Amino acid sequence: MEHHSNIVPWEIISKINGFTIKYAKVNDDGTLDYEDFESKFSSKTKLASLSHVSNVSGVINDVKRIAKVAHENGALMFVDGAQSVPHMRVDVRDLDVDFLAFSGHKMLGPTGIGALYGKKALLEKMEPFQGGGEMIKEVSFNQKTEQCGIGWNDPPWKFEAGTPNICGGVALMEAIKYLENIGMSEVLKYEKMLTEYAVKRLQSCCTKLILYGTSDPSLKCGIIPFGIVGLSSHDIALFLDNYGIMIRSGFHCAQPLHQVFKLQSSARASFYIYNTREEIDRFVEILKEIERV
Amino acid sequence: MSTVEDYVARIEGTCGAEKDLIVIFKYDKKDEAIARILKKAQLKNSLAGIIFELAFHDVSFRVYKSGKAIFRGIKNREQLNEILVGLLL
Numbered sequence: 118m119e120h121h122s123n124i125v126p127w128e129i130i131s132k133i134n135g136f137t138i139k140y141a142k143v144n145d146d147g148t149l150d151y152e153d154f155e156s157k158f159s160s161k162t163k164l165a166s167l168s169h170v171s172n173v174s175g176v177i178n179d180v181k182r183i184a185k186v187a188h189e190n191g192a193l194m195f196v197d198g199a200q201s202v203p204h205m206r207v208d209v210r211d212l213d214v215d216f217l218a219f220s221g222h223k224m225l226g227p228t229g230i231g232a233l234y235g236k237k238a239l240l241e242k243m244e245p246f247q248g249g250g251e252m253i254k255e256v257s258f259n260q261k262t263e264q265c266g267i268g269w270n271d272p273p274w275k276f277e278a279g280t281p282n283i284c285g286g287v288a289l290m291e292a293i294k295y296l297e298n299i300g301m302s303e304v305l306k307y308e309k310m311l312t313e314y315a316v317k318r319l320q321s322c323c324t325k326l327i328l329y330g331t332s333d334p335s336l337k338c339g340i341i342p343f344g345i346v347g348l349s350s351h352d353i354a355l356f357l358d359n360y361g362i363m364i365r366s367g368f369h370c371a372q373p374l375h376q377v378f379k380l381q382s383s384a385r386a387s388f389y390i391y392n393t394r395e396e397i398d399r400f401v402e403i404l405k406e407i408e409r410v
Numbered sequence: 411m412s413t414v415e416d417y418v419a420r421i422e423g424t425c426g427a428e429k430d431l432i433v434i435f436k437y438d439k440k441d442e443a444i445a446r447i448l449k450k451a452q453l454k455n456s457l458a459g460i461i462f463e464l465a466f467h468d469v470s471f472r473v474y475k476s477g478k479a480i481f482r483g484i485k486n487r488e489q490l491n492e493i494l495v496g497l498l499l
Contacts, residue, residue, distance in 0.1 A: 381428050
């Protein structure tokens with residue numbers, strides 16, 4: 118169920134470092150097959166990587182459960198939080214994950230910036246992956262050997278070589294403050310209300326519409342993947358675009374999950390704090406028009 | 411002398427297995443582009459003047475009043491360009 122961003126980097130580095138990647142299955146409703154995931158662990162497993170929330174189906178994964186199994190097997194746990202951090206309270210200590218990444222552009226912040234959380238002890242052990250200014254404590258030149266000696270800075274600066282994206286950092290901080298002022302629990306509550314309302318309306322009003330994955334709002338965030346019989350996802354998106362409604366169409370950077378669902382592509386409606394029930398009503402009315410095409 | 415670029419802002423491949431091509435017309439030229447297309451292509455269906463389902467030289471496509479068109483079953487961008495020349499010029 119992973120976004121390509123949680124597949125491709127591992128594939129690239131596996132070719133360099135020569136390790137094997139095992140992929141866990143998903144159930145027909147798009148939820149994670151936990152038993153299959155847990156069966157993949159062995160004494161050789163170094164790291165488990167899982168999205169907290171699927172960007173296609175909105176399914177919320179029990180990363181705490183997987184983290185526990187990972188640690189029991191001596192592995193580390195990485196979580197892709199791009200779709201969870203903007204939508205709910207995420208406590209990395211409670212989840213006991215070793216690493217968690219998220220992006221600014223999905224949480225009212227700018228593009229091109231995100232954050233990686235890592236347990237301090239692990240970050241201290243890790244080598245930098247980039248070189249430049251700021252990430253060193255000192256660079257000394259030995260006149261006798263004519264060689265440079267380098268001492269790394271402390272985390273996180275050790276991993277932040279060069280002049281940082283200052284504007285992006287300031288803007289992301291303001292976005293975080295804005296969301297925290299609302300309260301992440303309130304954000305999730307509101308999104309779930311919208312999702313539940315939208316699913317009910319879609320199921321009752323649209324006859325040619327197919328909802329992909331689970332429709333149980335208790336299992337997911339505010340994402341509804343769907344299709345309309347006889348129309349491609351792009352036609353649906355272009356039609357809605359005429360009415361000022363923006364959805365995403367295509368693979369959503371998660372082609373393997375579409376293969377599981379046996380779909381050419383999907384349309385995806387997603388909600389956030391700025392959306393309203395009235396907008397959902399409008400969305401449903403336009404979909405009813407589309408069904409008449 | 412007019413060119414396709416006078417009407418077309420950009421062409422995008424769709425994300426998905428379908429591999430369709432979406433043509434986005436320039437905002438200030440979209441109405442003229444749609445009018446030209448409607449003159450030359452065969453209208454198969456339309457919905458409230460918002461969507462036009464059309465055919466041109468055995469290629470089926472839809473044009474949206476918002477100024478976008480989606481073309482299916484196109485081999486490559488060169489073929490699409492030839493079709494656009496036929497439709498727009």
